[in-house]
Amino acid sequence: MINKVTLVGRLGAEPEVRTLENGAMVAKFGMATSESYRDKAGEWQEQTEWHDVVVWRALAERAQEYLKKGSLIYLEGKLTHRKWQDKDGNNRKTTEVVGSYYRVMPTAPRSGGSSNYMPSEEPAATMSTPPPKSPTAASPANPPSTAAPADDSEDLPF
Amino acid sequence: MINKVTLVGRLGAEPEVRTLENGAMVAKFGMATSESYRDKAGEWQEQTEWHDVVVWRALAERAQEYLKKGSLIYLEGKLTHRKWQDKDGNNRKTTEVVGSYYRVMPTAPRSGGSSNYMPSEEPAATMSTPPPKSPTAASPANPPSTAAPADDSEDLPF
Amino acid sequence: MINKVTLVGRLGAEPEVRTLENGAMVAKFGMATSESYRDKAGEWQEQTEWHDVVVWRALAERAQEYLKKGSLIYLEGKLTHRKWQDKDGNNRKTTEVVGSYYRVMPTAPRSGGSSNYMPSEEPAATMSTPPPKSPTAASPANPPSTAAPADDSEDLPF
Amino acid sequence: MINKVTLVGRLGAEPEVRTLENGAMVAKFGMATSESYRDKAGEWQEQTEWHDVVVWRALAERAQEYLKKGSLIYLEGKLTHRKWQDKDGNNRKTTEVVGSYYRVMPTAPRSGGSSNYMPSEEPAATMSTPPPKSPTAASPANPPSTAAPADDSEDLPF
């Protein structure tokens, strides 16, 4: 069975990075993908989807270092859903894309000015070793297994 | 920007098909993708994700005809999120994969017995013409534009 | 069955555009994807693959207009192979990626200078109607295609 | 940059497995993907593409064990091209899909008979550690890869 998500979009804010008690690092960020279409009136409209993304370990470390608000990235991951209850006892559902690979795309800086363009010296982040499945409490958790692809990238001219 | 989901998994039930007032047909179904992994104790565990899938128009018509409970399908689509309020005024969020293409995989029937195996005579369903954007009421809606690829498949021996 | 290729890379030159006798427009271009890796000596090496890409009809028209030498694009297509004989009667094989969708990425211009940055006003090009499979002579022919992949995971709570 | 191929198709024959002098195991096999389309006369035609696939190391070992002639598999990899000269000094080009992940799909056996259905106990094969890029002779060499696609849409309420 296959469960794969591929996104090319921008971060809405800096990644939120945390280190769990077990030492595992996690980074979360919102990522926007937009598409344009013409409405019935022939006007161009833009539709934006905001995706919650989570990356672990090495990917999280790199996220902290390389991902910024506004960064345009290529991301692969899987679609996960968790159920939980809020303090009022309501059933809630959270959907997250658990990233297994991402790549910063060369961004077009606003002309002039010192580009904060981050040349992807970082030869792409991939998750090869899945984090340990912590069967412990509070864990809405979710695991690995099917494993993934690899690949990567770069940028500059010719 | 790219927003793509690829799943290979099974339907949990028959698709629910409806025809809207404007004549557009919609089909919804839950789709499971599972992956196995070894837990710390070395035991095999299975983790299943249930995805809400929606397909429109021609894809919906074909879903009604070809997709069954238990069908193994390959599906491509995009990830969409809608916000709404329940009757208690709570903010809710729904995530759906809006399918743009799917393909029934040849399924392994339980040995013996007349297989309800549906040989994919159906040369794959693709959505080429996006449904009209109805900006009207009640519409948690969501639109087209970036459009997609097409392709397909078959099964038989060699 | 699924046959899908996804590339993010740069054009090595302007697309070569032609119009066949039947009026169909075709565009061809080479596209490079590079990846970096460390060799045994620990040195960073870059490995570049050059892919022959072909797009038809509306995609070809748009290619002529929007794709330039050096353009960074996201491309989806399918992998096709053709056999033919050169004038010496040798059997030759040509592999091409027949594009069904592409998207120009905002490119990072070399700092300074007037950016030849082509703001993707072009809301993406897709091929909905595949060109007719012309089994005849000289025909670079071919139809459509689709699909994608797997990945993996992580675990803990939040 | 992204270079990703995704195929769902069947093996034309048993994989050819070899072990190189350096101990690395390689498996090669042809994989067919077919698609149906209507020709101008309205007749259904089937177009089959045969892809050369190579997998390394653990993937090769698993190929030897699990992949059979006729196996239906989901495969991810990257597209590579090599140039070489035949004994007549002609320049030749070989294109191969270097697999980084594959998954055997449950196959529909011809009814009756003991199904050679191979229940994917095999929790999928992935290549995390790419084989060393051996720029040397005889080396069908190469590393890993990734990525995927776009799609589209629908609209109305529910």
Add this chain to the structure above:
DNA sequence: TTTT
């Protein structure tokens, strides 16, 4: 919440 990004970006053009």
Add this chain to the structure above:
DNA sequence: TTTT
């Protein structure tokens, strides 16, 4: 809620 599927499936093995």
